[in-house]
Amino acid sequence: MLLSILLAALAQGTTPGAEWQVLPPESVEAQTAFERFGDAYSGAPEANWKSAGLARAWGELEDLPATPTLAEVSAAIAAARARVAESAVFDEHNGPRIRRHLLLEIDGVLRAMALTTPAPLDSEPLDWETARTFVSGRFERESATLTVDDATFVTDSMFFAGEPSQVVLRLDLKSGLGGATPFAYYATLEQAIEFRAAAARMLAIFGTLVQPQLERTAQRLGEIDAGWTNYLEHGFSQYPWESWANGWLTDFAWSRPPRSQWVLLHPELGLVFDTRSTRSAEMEAALLVHGLGYVRYFGDERDWFAGLSATASITDDASYGWGFGPTLHFGHARLASRVPHVSVSVLWHDFEDGGNEPVLAATLDLWRLVDRGNELLYSSRLAPRGAP
Amino acid sequence: MARTYVFLVHGVGKHAADTWSDPWQRVLIDKLRTFAPYSRRSPEELERESIRFVPIGYDAVFEGFRQRWQNLAGALASSDFAAGTAAHGALAWVADQSDDALKNVFWEKVLDALLWATNPHARAAVIARVSKQLVDGLVAMNEENQGENTAHIVAHSLGTSVTHDALIALRAAAGVHGGTLEPARFQWRSVTMLANTSRLLEPRFDVSDELDPADFKVYGSAMKPGARSSLVKSYTSVRQRVDPITWPRRFQPMDWPNSAYADIETVHFDQLAGVHDFETYVANPFVHLPLFQTLMGDSRLGKPEEVERALKDLDRDFPRVADVEFPQLRALIDLDPNRPISLRQLVEFLVKAFRELH
Numbered sequence: 069m070l071l072s073i074l075l076a077a078l079a080q081g082t083t084p085g086a087e088w089q090v091l092p093p094e095s096v097e098a099q100t101a102f103e104r105f106g107d108a109y110s111g112a113p114e115a116n117w118k119s120a121g122l123a124r125a126w127g128e129l130e131d132l133p134a135t136p137t138l139a140e141v142s143a144a145i146a147a148a149r150a151r152v153a154e155s156a157v158f159d160e161h162n163g164p165r166i167r168r169h170l171l172l173e174i175d176g177v178l179r180a181m182a183l184t185t186p187a188p189l190d191s192e193p194l195d196w197e198t199a200r201t202f203v204s205g206r207f208e209r210e211s212a213t214l215t216v217d218d219a220t221f222v223t224d225s226m227f228f229a230g231e232p233s234q235v236v237l238r239l240d241l242k243s244g245l246g247g248a249t250p251f252a253y254y255a256t257l258e259q260a261i262e263f264r265a266a267a268a269r270m271l272a273i274f275g276t277l278v279q280p281q282l283e284r285t286a287q288r289l290g291e292i293d294a295g296w297t298n299y300l301e302h303g304f305s306q307y308p309w310e311s312w313a314n315g316w317l318t319d320f321a322w323s324r325p326p327r328s329q330w331v332l333l334h335p336e337l338g339l340v341f342d343t344r345s346t347r348s349a350e351m352e353a354a355l356l357v358h359g360l361g362y363v364r365y366f367g368d369e370r371d372w373f374a375g376l377s378a379t380a381s382i383t384d385d386a387s388y389g390w391g392f393g394p395t396l397h398f399g400h401a402r403l404a405s406r407v408p409h410v411s412v413s414v415l416w417h418d419f420e421d422g423g424n425e426p427v428l429a430a431t432l433d434l435w436r437l438v439d440r441g442n443e444l445l446y447s448s449r450l451a452p453r454g455a456p
Numbered sequence: 457m458a459r460t461y462v463f464l465v466h467g468v469g470k471h472a473a474d475t476w477s478d479p480w481q482r483v484l485i486d487k488l489r490t491f492a493p494y495s496r497r498s499p500e501e502l503e504r505e506s507i508r509f510v511p512i513g514y515d516a517v518f519e520g521f522r523q524r525w526q527n528l529a530g531a532l533a534s535s536d537f538a539a540g541t542a543a544h545g546a547l548a549w550v551a552d553q554s555d556d557a558l559k560n561v562f563w564e565k566v567l568d569a570l571l572w573a574t575n576p577h578a579r580a581a582v583i584a585r586v587s588k589q590l591v592d593g594l595v596a597m598n599e600e601n602q603g604e605n606t607a608h609i610v611a612h613s614l615g616t617s618v619t620h621d622a623l624i625a626l627r628a629a630a631g632v633h634g635g636t637l638e639p640a641r642f643q644w645r646s647v648t649m650l651a652n653t654s655r656l657l658e659p660r661f662d663v664s665d666e667l668d669p670a671d672f673k674v675y676g677s678a679m680k681p682g683a684r685s686s687l688v689k690s691y692t693s694v695r696q697r698v699d700p701i702t703w704p705r706r707f708q709p710m711d712w713p714n715s716a717y718a719d720i721e722t723v724h725f726d727q728l729a730g731v732h733d734f735e736t737y738v739a740n741p742f743v744h745l746p747l748f749q750t751l752m753g754d755s756r757l758g759k760p761e762e763v764e765r766a767l768k769d770l771d772r773d774f775p776r777v778a779d780v781e782f783p784q785l786r787a788l789i790d791l792d793p794n795r796p797i798s799l800r801q802l803v804e805f806l807v808k809a810f811r812e813l814h
Contacts, residue, residue: 111753113460113506113606200635205642208605210689211753213715222755230684240755245745245767247758268604275603278636282595285633289588292632296581301520308525312543315576321665322580322587323629 088236089162093250099257108260109238109253110224111209122157122258123265132276135193141273142181148269149174157258166259169233170266177202177270196281203277207270213242222248225260227267237263294369295325298401304329304363304373304409325370331361331377331397336411338431340383340391344423352383356395356413356431363397372400379413381429389418393426408432457505458601460608460751463593465512465586467613467651467734468568468810470519477511480610483735484509487744490769491762494752507751508600510593514582514618518568521578526563543574546803558807566806569614573657573799579621580663586622591633594642608751609647612734613701616649617657623647623687624677628666639678644688646750647679649707650737652693655793656705656802675709681716690750692718694743697778698731700785700809704802706793718746724774728781732813739773741766785809 096102101120108117117123129147132140149171152158158167180202210226225237237255240248255263300306306314310332320326335357342350361377374397381391393416399409413429462484464477485499485507494502503509550562571578597607611619623644627637636642654674662669671677681691691712695702709717722740725731738744741763749757758766780786788805789797797805 107754110756111606113458113752115457118457196634196636200641204640205605209753211750211755215714224753224755242755244763245742245758246760246763247749248755268602271603271605273603275598275601278603278641279595279598281634281636282591282598285636286588286591286595288632289584289591293584293588296517296577296584300517300577300581305524308521308528311521311577312575315578315661318577320577320580320663322583322625322663323632324665325580325584326577 088165088254091161091253091256093253096253096257097250102257105257105261108225108257108264111211117261117264118268120261122261123268126151126265126269129269132273134276135280136276137190137192138181138184138194138198139190141194141199141277142178144273145174145177145181145270148266148273149178152262152266155262157256157262161256161259162254163256163259166235166255166263169228169235170263172233173206173228173231174266174270176206177204194277196277196284199277200281203274205274207267207274209264209267219243221251225264227263235263291368292323292325296370298370299325299329299365302399302401302404303365303370304331304375304397304399305334307332307334310334325365327365327370329363329365329373329375331358331363331375334358334361334377336431338381338411338413338429340381340388340415340417340427340429342388342427344425344427352385352388354381354383354388354391354429356381356411356429358395358411361395361397369401371402372398373409374398377411379415379429381413381415381417387420389420391415391417391427391429395429395431458604458606459506459508459597460606460753461508461510461593461597461601462751463510463512463590463607463609465609465611465615465619466515467615468565469515470522470564471513471515473513473516476513477509480734480738481509483738484744487738487741488748488752490766491745491748491757492759508597510589510596512586512589512593512615514585515568517578517581517585518571521571521575522563522567525567543570543799545798545800546570549800549804550807558811561811562803562807565810566803569653569657569806570799570803572614572617573660573802576661576663579659579661582618583622583625583663586618587626590622590626591637605642605645606753608645610650610747611647612650612737613732614653614657616652617654619647619649620654620674620677620679621659621663621672623679624672625664625667627678627687628664628671630666639685639687643686646690646692647688648692648694648747648750650694650734650743651699651701651732652695652707653701655707656797674707675712680709680712682713686716688716690716690718692720692746692750694720694722694737696722696725696731696737698723698725698728698781700782700812701732701806703785703791704789704793704797704805705795708793720746723778724770725776725778726774728812729814731781736774739770741770782809782812785812 105117105120132144152167152170184198184201210229211224212226214221220242221239222242223236223239227235237260239252241251242248313332314329317330318326318328335355338354338356340352340354356379358377358379361375363373363375365373377395379393379395393414395411395413397411411431414426415429416424416426464480466476485502488494550559553559609619659669659672678687681688693707720742722742724740730736745758749755
């Protein structure tokens with residue numbers, strides 16, 4: 069009873085009334101070749117079964133070029149199909165059914181290929197959009213666990229799980245922590261090797277078709293990652309409160325780094341040039357606070373930025389009074405390690421002498437250049453005058 | 457021939473770019489070599505022919521924040537600028553601590569979790585960084601293995617939450633991968649989460665064009681195994697009962713299928729400080745044997761005498777069994793896994809917990 073339930077669930081798939089012939093483990097494992105090629109029933113990475121004569125014979129089939137045409141892919145799959153259809157190892161025991169199931173799956177791929185619209189030209193390399201209509205992971209080996217009452221069964225060689233074409237090459241009994249023990253085989257060693265070789269051939273064909281698109285995906289993800297690195301590490305610096313605010317105020321997704329950045333109460337050290345006299349330009353160190361601003365990033369990888377802020381400034385020299393005005397920000401991510409980002413301000417100071425003409429101020433993004441010690445630097449600037 | 461690709465995802469803290477996974481790889485290889493047929497092979501042979509480790513790092517994203525923000529610690533906690541942000545209460549708690557060791561633990565480790573939980577840009581950038589490395593690994597695997605999928609993930613601590621979100625977000629971004637990573641074409645063969653924090657650190661904000669935050673809820677997300685739409689063929693969550701990091705919002709799905717999901721709880725340990733370590737988790741045969749059976753696709757791995765020896769080693773190397781360790785930490789939080797926990801409470805708990813750990 070237990071066995072029949074198990075077979076119904078694991079081995080027969082959804083095919084009604086089908087029964088699989090159970091091969092006693094002793095008969096399969098007693099073969100001399102089993103010790104070497106028995107991993108055809110498992111997923112062992114060494115895959116010694118690939119060096120068996122049966123599997124090596126599949127190597128005679130022609131390899132696909134790196135960018136095959138639909139006709140070349142079709143021919144490769146048809147060749148695999150023919151090999152399965154003609155293989156004598158599937159003539160006994162469960163072989164005819166295993167062959168039938170395998171052919172059902174291969175035919176499914178060929179049918180899907182025939183339905184591709186518009187049909188690509190035979191002479192043109194197959195593009196991914198066409199290939200994706202028939203490329204799948206269906207030929208992959210599955211592992212499965214099934215508990216029936218108190219017994220646990222495992223298989224490392226299930227294919228087309230849950231489909232009418234489901235195939236289980238071997239079933240083991242699992243108890244406790246240790247390795248599973250033999251329970252039943254549904255394919256001879258030769259059948260298992262031939263089956264695995266056919267599935268591996270299909271996977272290799274699909275792998276060839278997937279590879280260019282996977283490489284494009286990796287390239288695109290590289291751009292996205294570079295975009296985030298440029299934005300967060302090489303862009304206009306963000307104080308923690310700005311970082312949190314920008315997390316909520318900017319439009320972005322993990323796959324789409326932000327193009328914008330709000331500047332909020334952002335202090336910078338700079339120099340104010342008193343250019344009111346054309347004969348002598350005085351220069352004063354100043355603390356500039358960009359009260360509110362906006363920075364825009366450009367390029368796929370957020371390579372460079374430009375922005376505008378409303379800025380207040382204060383210097384050590386009390387005669388300068390408070391200053392206010394706009395600031396332009398510029399920076400280039402790739403040059404950031406050598407050339408600091410620059411901000412240029414035009415500030416109207418409330419000079420003690422009554423003057424109110426604009427002066428120029430420039431800041432380098434020292435916060436970005438010199439990470440440590442900034443707080444002390446700012447504190448010393450702020451201490452004598454108080455923050456605006 | 458094909459090699460098993462094992463993607464290793466680290467937890468909190470700074471990790472040396474090229475070498476952080478060496479101890480992980482060493483313990484995995486050492487333990488694998490206690491089982492036939494791998495016991496006959498040298499570590500070099502195994503790495504050359506059987507298994508390839510792909511370290512996945514994301515700490516550099518947090519490092520950028522850490523370096524600059526630590527300088528402004530005091531200002532941040534007292535500043536009105538940060539008031540109202542989710543992290544403000546947590547930062548204020550850190551600033552109030554007179555114990556420098558606690559503060560150091562926060563800046564060196566817990567900040568990562570805080571940024572991941574509260575800073576949308578940090579979370580998004582980490583997902584991007586991890587996704588890129590995952591796909592780089594898949595490109596190499598597909599080429600080397602001639603289309604055979606042997607991709608497994610082993611993640612630890614914060615890395616479990618990072619892995620969860622990265623896989624969910626990446627799969628949904630069809631515009632990026634063109635359908636190559638849809639479950640019909642690709643499923644991770646297994647994901648093993650050690651000290652699973654993915655439920656604790658579920659996102660509170662939107663970081664994906666295709667998905668809502670609700671799609672990242674771990675119990676109902678596409679990571680739930682056992683369906684054709686699943687991202688993974690099998691999912692294992694491992695919890696060391698003494699490990700305090702696993703206590704709040706414990707990962708404990710009730711309706712996941714046993715056929716594809718395994719929940720392993722371990723109780724053996726040696727030093728309390730080591731209960732959260734990757735090495736402690738993996739050195740346990742109740743963890744590494746099922747893991748190796750999955751990684752190597754061989755349920756027969758582990759002969760009775762090998763298992764007996766592994767259990768003896770466990771008793772020798774990890775002689776203590778979980779009881780009610782860390783009572784001071786238990787008092788800090790509600791151990792009901794379904795109770796929510798505030799961010800400030802979580803930060804205090806994590807800081808005090810990591811102070812007790814390596």
